[in-house]
Amino acid sequence: MGLNGIYPVNFYPYNINIKKKSPVDKVNPDAEQKQLPHDNADFKEQQSSSRYKSTIDYSKDKVNISQIVVDFKNTLKAIGASKEVNDEVESYLKLVELQSVKENPSQKIIKSNLNNAAAILDGYIAETLNKPSGVVKNWIDALLLQKIDYKSDKPICHPERSEGSIQLTNKAIIPKLSDSSVVNKSYQNDKSDAQKIQRPEDIKLEELYKKTEKIVDSGNFDKALVVYEKLIPFSQKIKNTEVETRLYMDKAYIHDVNGDILDALQSYNKAANIAFNTGNQKIQAQAHYNMASIYDDFGKTDAALTHYYESLSLDGQVENLKGQSLTLNDVGNIFAGQYDYKQALSHFKVGFSLTKEAGDNKGKACILSNTAGVFRDLGYDNKAIKYYRESIKIDTKIGNVEGYAKSFEQAGDIMLRNNQQEKAQNLYKKSFIAAQKINDQSWSSRILDKLQQSSLSY
Numbered sequence: 001m002g003l004n005g006i007y008p009v010n011f012y013p014y015n016i017n018i019k020k021k022s023p024v025d026k027v028n029p030d031a032e033q034k035q036l037p038h039d040n041a042d043f044k045e046q047q048s049s050s051r052y053k054s055t056i057d058y059s060k061d062k063v064n065i066s067q068i069v070v071d072f073k074n075t076l077k078a079i080g081a082s083k084e085v086n087d088e089v090e091s092y093l094k095l096v097e098l099q100s101v102k103e104n105p106s107q108k109i110i111k112s113n114l115n116n117a118a119a120i121l122d123g124y125i126a127e128t129l130n131k132p133s134g135v136v137k138n139w140i141d142a143l144l145l146q147k148i149d150y151k152s153d154k155p156i157c158h159p160e161r162s163e164g165s166i167q168l169t170n171k172a173i174i175p176k177l178s179d180s181s182v183v184n185k186s187y188q189n190d191k192s193d194a195q196k197i198q199r200p201e202d203i204k205l206e207e208l209y210k211k212t213e214k215i216v217d218s219g220n221f222d223k224a225l226v227v228y229e230k231l232i233p234f235s236q237k238i239k240n241t242e243v244e245t246r247l248y249m250d251k252a253y254i255h256d257v258n259g260d261i262l263d264a265l266q267s268y269n270k271a272a273n274i275a276f277n278t279g280n281q282k283i284q285a286q287a288h289y290n291m292a293s294i295y296d297d298f299g300k301t302d303a304a305l306t307h308y309y310e311s312l313s314l315d316g317q318v319e320n321l322k323g324q325s326l327t328l329n330d331v332g333n334i335f336a337g338q339y340d341y342k343q344a345l346s347h348f349k350v351g352f353s354l355t356k357e358a359g360d361n362k363g364k365a366c367i368l369s370n371t372a373g374v375f376r377d378l379g380y381d382n383k384a385i386k387y388y389r390e391s392i393k394i395d396t397k398i399g400n401v402e403g404y405a406k407s408f409e410q411a412g413d414i415m416l417r418n419n420q421q422e423k424a425q426n427l428y429k430k431s432f433i434a435a436q437k438i439n440d441q442s443w444s445s446r447i448l449d450k451l452q453q454s455s456l457s458y
Helices: 064-078 083-100 107-129 135-143 181-184 202-216 221-237 239-259 260-277 282-295 300-318 322-338 342-360 362-376 381-400 401-416 419-436 439-455
Strands: none
Touching: 064 135, 083 107, 083 239, 083 300, 107 135, 107 322, 107 342, 135 381, 202 221, 202 239, 221 381, 239 260, 239 282, 282 300, 300 322, 300 401, 322 342, 322 362, 342 362, 362 381, 362 401, 381 401, 401 419, 401 439, 419 439
16 A cells, blocks of 8 residues: 555654544543553653644634545545545544534534544554554644634535434344343433423323333333333324334333343334434434444444444434443454454543543543453553553542452452462452452352462462
């Protein structure tokens, strides 16, 4: 691939590290930020001198955001990156465009997504040349020092999506999910989005729905499903799409918990299509995330990534930073499972950035722990221990017992393989105490086995 013709910048490699973004996996400074390792190049903003040429006229009073997007797309096209890189960069540029046509565009959202797109492209360039690159980020940094008109002066258009665009995979025989695997996927009703109820039939439907919620809370899922089969046609008859969407989401969740995966996917799919037609991007994002999680659980990574990225884009449009970071974390875990550690770290870095912006300490600790896992697998044990230590600090502070129990255990594994049995035992004991707190007997049993193994290694 020839990189000499990059447009609008002349390409020169720079000795800087890649900085990437997060989604949902979602800037307020906090105490934990100061505790990050000083040599943590993966979460630090990098600075360097820049050399580039741009088609943008800096003599103008203001540079319009639409021209920046056009130039960025031309750069992307000239570089000739892979389809995967192109799609990911384009998804962030789309978020910039959608934000720019709002009445009062968020500068913070636009800047964040431009930096995310730049980091991805720099990562591709660095991998291609086998040298660190910061040329695209330098260009964006310089642009953002200018006077920017963040309100687009050009209309944007995107291809329409048909109602049946979501494809389901039903060829595989799928085993039953355990309840614990869907803890983070449960649907929470957003009462603030509820439509104003005026008609008597709407009032009746809402009352019936609330009664069904109590049935679900009692754990009588079979009875709830029977009621849903009656309420859905009723909601359709009176054209109450808001409650209909909630019914499908709740129905999907029950099927998910019960292990009826195909039924769960179909209900999430219906909810997503209704939400698309009514313009409810928040519910669309939730439905796509839940479908992605199901595919992810059973190794259907292509389908999972498709829905994760759709959820990521939708959460970006409604500025759901926490949702974006959650999705980025999950995508990073997929790449880590495929041993594509560069992509994994790239998504974790973006996700971490969003957790800081959203003030999401639990998400921050989770991503730090997962990042530690990547460095552990790569053999960078000292670096992994630093990340585990920072994750444990945050989880301990916020009382996330399950989070620090996991980090203690995995840090113990590192110590054991480095023949530091005493340190390994201390870490395993802390993990065991935490497992006892959350009453996880299988976890406790596993840690006891590791404690025995480490004692035999003396």
